[in-house]
Amino acid sequence: MKHAPSPIRPVRSMLFVPADSEKKLAKGVDTGADALILDLEDAVAPSRTHIAREMALAYLRSRPDRGKQQLWVRINPLDTEAALLDLVVAAGAPDGIVLPKVRSAADVVKLSNYLDALEVREGVAKGSIRIAPVATETPQALFTLGSYEGCSPRLAAITWGAEDIAAALGASTNRGPDGEYEPVYQLACSLCLAAAHAAAVQPIDTIWGDFKDDAGLLRDAQRARQRGFTGKIAIHPGQVATINAAFTPSAEELAHARRVVEVFESNPGLGTVGLDGKMLDMPHLKQAQRILQLAQRFAA
Ligand code: COA
Ligand code: MG
DSSP states (O other): OOOOOOOOOOOSEEEEEETTOHHHHHHHTTSOOSEEEEEOSTTSOGGGHHHHHHHHHHHHHHOSSOTTOEEEEEOOOTTSHHHHHHGGGGGGOOSEEEEOSOOSHHHHHHHHHHHHHHHHHHTOOTTOSEEEEBTTSSTGGGGOGGGOTTSOTTBOEEEOOSSHHHHHTTOSOSBOTTSSBOHHHHHHHHHHHHHHHHTTSEEEEOOOOOTTOHHHHHHHHHHHHHHTOOEEEESSGGGHHHHHHHTSOOHHHHHHHHHHHHHHHTSTTOSOEEETTEEEOHHHHHHHHHHHHHHHHTOO
């Protein structure tokens, strides 16, 4: 029987931390990231995966009380033996598993079934370990982004990446001469956004790799939020504050959202109203309500 887990707190920033680095693990807690992703996959040399696994488990166990920071683990792709060994981390009750290189929602369902067994075996609350697939890293995945709705109550977020898919497509670069992503990666981004909203889970934007370029990160994060993403992955502690700020409604946005809600409240029965010389209808009201909700989530 499927267990319906309690809702998980949304996150603005998820910071990748290579799980074989004692120094970076120690630093993670004070970065202000809403979540850490202890990485067992691409940031760890294969010769050190077994060490990273043990370190990730020990780290999870050392922080049974997570406070405001969720602890996720990125395991290896599900069709590898390494992934099955990585799942030893279930004993540390991670808040979630980031699943790379998925092909479709079937991979999420398979992982969810493994977790059903592991949670019972390890005495971890049933249904408490969530799943966030990196849903654009294989060519197959681009054709199955519509498959996630209702696939598992564990599904909490969907994110995307432009690096592994570029390698899989035989591309020598994923950017055009103007520095923008080539259309196929823009498609991956758009489909991720639509997939997450279709499944009513968080769309989390991909990394900004140039961790010294704060202005570029800010632009990228603001653009992602304007598009409808609600959080973004960080790879360096220096990126966290910028990302948190970009995904928290500003005072002006809040003030405007309140006015939009008020103008509808004071005109009951009207589907369209005017404010500051502009037409407002239902999508504007929904947007304003979403901003007020967001602000509440990240207050204090
Ligand atoms: N998490 C926690 N701490 C980190 C960190 C991270 N992701 N990245 C850097 N730090 C720490 C460093 O250890 C260093 O600590 P110190 O001041 O105590 O020496 C400090 O932050 C400053 O780091 P800096 O010297 O600017 O960077 P670096 O050269 O040590 O590391 C990277 C650069 C890219 C290798 C590193 O940021 C990193 O490992 N990022 C995550 C990579 C990853 O997980 N990728 C997988 C997903 S794409
Ligand atoms: Mg990768």
